[in-house]
Amino acid sequence: MKLNKWFVAIALGVIAINLSSCRSIPKGAVAVRPFDKQKYLGKWYEVARLDFKFERNLNNVTAEYSMKDNGKIRVENRGYNYKDKEWKESIGKAKFRGSSEVGRLKVSFFGPFYSPYNVLALDDNYQYALVAGKNLKYLWILSRQTTIPDNIKSAYLQKAESLGYDTGDLIWVEHNK
Secondary structure, three states, X not given: OHHHHHHHHHHHHHHHHHHHXXXXXXXXXXXXXXXXXXXXXXXXXXXXXXXXXXXXXXXXXXXXXXXXXXXXXXXXXXXXXXXXXXXXXXXXXEEEOOOOOOOEEEEEEEOOEEEEEEEEEEOOOOOEEEEEOOOOOOEEEEEOOOOOOHXXXXXXXXXXXXXXXXXXXXXXXXXXX
């Protein structure tokens, strides 16, 4: 009997630790509120990102968001692999993690598996965005144009650094195609 109680206590402790570490937004980060999904829809250019396997060796990266009939958001990511010399494209879907008034979504490109997509900063005209994943390994700076003004760039870099991001690791995406 004692062994069973001990096992249950350990199991509950492990579950509690796992649940507390399953963040969907970096510690200290707050998503944009109010968020207007209609203004966010359309084409965005990736200006900078932290490298990760699904975007490795890509430049000319864009993301286009549009509404689907079922209320979810269609996500079309596109980029040019400069090593393979070919365009890559991924079609996915996004939905809000809660209220659509908050810039916290989850995105899926692989069936039922979703990844956090958190809009941390956004200008009033929805021209520039700072987006984070679930932790300090995922960060993007987006713009409606292929460049971003220095003052916005500085503000977004400062915000990212205040959360613990190493902005020196950002890849500044080339747009030449």
